[in-house]
Amino acid sequence: MKKFVSLLAAAALLCALALTGCGSSSETLTLNVYNWGEYISDGSEGSFDTVREFEAWYKETYGQTLHVNYDTFASNEDMYNKLSKGAVSYDVIIPSDYMIARMIEEDMLLPLDFDNIPNYQYIDENFRGLYYDPDNQYSVPYTYGVVGVIYNANVVDEADAGDWDLMWNEKYAGNIVQFNNPRDAFGTAQYKLGLDVNDTDKALWDQALAELKTQAPLIKSWVMDEIFNMMESGEAAVGAYYAGDYFTMLDNQADNVDLRFYYPERTNYYVDAMCIPSCCQSKELAEIFINYMLSAEPAIANAEYTYYASPNSLVYNDEGYLDDLGEETVEILYPGIENFSELYNRFAYRNLDADALAYMTTLWEELKIS
């Protein structure tokens, strides 16, 4: 019996080894793309199917079959953990700004060859030379956005709307939702108090904590993507989120809900950008893909699908795109591009050092327990 068992185990092992051994050595090229979930126009509801269209375009242009392995991640940190351990390898990734800064620092990104990315010319001046990539070597911006306050005008008095105070207004106790992650939650308090969100001085963080503690009794719940359903259904009346997501909520709001949106004076700005990680297998392919993503049709389709603002002039100057969005939407989604880089470099979250991160986590736990 022992023999049988060990034979079986050996057979299973051999099978596994043999099958792992033979990797894909066929003629088909492969491009591995790692992006946020629901962050690319994917052909649903009659939209442009970016990945399939790229494969077809590549075949037509280069006469070779290309297969895109398109995987998704749920947070910058998840993506970072997998890549930094060398567990997976991708050719194109789309992280957020602060993560790009960190990955550049850790030599995890490759400098891009912009000769292969001529469409970079369409990226607005305002999105070049931002703090995370000051020399424009490593990244090509994909989307950007600004955090604003969303409220239900059927519950909230228009007069109360304005700056961050609405989220601290006792009149709406039990109707306010707050971010369920420390960086964004502390951010709301820091912007409200006029503190620098990137200052690592502990006293300032304590001050933000005190502010959040005064807000805590008013809060209905701590949310991330749950905010969509809560705002749409009218279950909550005040919450902060990204402008692009506000429009998703607006599309789905219930009959007795009237959602509105405004930007506080100081708030968070973010940019997500396409990069090539150092584990990339075929850099040129990756650059061709990035270039393709910047061309008009996919860029517009992705902007329409994600509902986030695009730094691509082919998109925000496109008549059809602007007409589809409507004047009001454009006004909110593209709030003055002229001084974006200045506001961005001043207010956006940057990567905190380990000490500050640890301190923030401690304070966050203290807040959630209290």
Added chain:
Amino acid sequence: MKPAAKVYTALIMLFLFAPIAILLVFSFNEAKSLSVFSGFSLYWYKELLRDYETLNSVRNTLLLAFSAAVISTVMGTAAAVGIDKLRSRALRAAMDTVTNIPMINPDIITGISLMLMFVFVGRLFGAATSLSFWTMLISHVTFCLPYVILQVLPKLRQMDRSLPEAAMDLGCTPLRAFFKVEVPEILPGIVTGLIMAFTLSLDDFVISYFTAGNGFQTLPIRIYNMTKKTVTPKMYALATIIFFVILALLLISNLSDKDAEPGSAV
């Protein structure tokens, strides 16, 4: 049951199943909302059938669950037979403990440790990437194994020891005695183990999340990654289909059980 207990049970059932019911209903919603039902439509089912990335992840999930279930059932049965034959109490206790580790260990620890191990081994062999379908399969077999062993072991203990001995007395080789006599005796345990392994693998998110490689994402991972935006009603449609498939399977298996053993209602 007393009336109070009945009410209590009903309440528990309500809270357990209300979310599923809502999901079922809203999968037929015309609009995207989870709060307003604007009209009956099969729109989201059509959308689901067009979403090849999701369908691909369903296929991946099923493929993984099926392979993991079969492999862990074979290995688990073999292991159970081996453990059952152990004479030394200490050795047996040691085996029991080792078997229990993947069960009592939090998923996140199992997931991260497996990932680190794969990365380490991958580096030893100089591989560019260490995670793939195979690492995921190994992980799934790892956490399914104990459940199979725990299903098969009791059956082995219930079995009359003299049966395989009698078979061998009558000229069976040990291997033949095992397949002809022991396996039919412990078959219910093996089948339960197989089904449990399949379900566990199908359902697993945490361990899969850490051990998934390039180009192979399972359904739970795909749904989790949708949370940057909202989960679209396509997923409600998919959940509805899965729900009814499993319901049908359960009904069929229960009915056939009743036919086979009229006395033992499940």
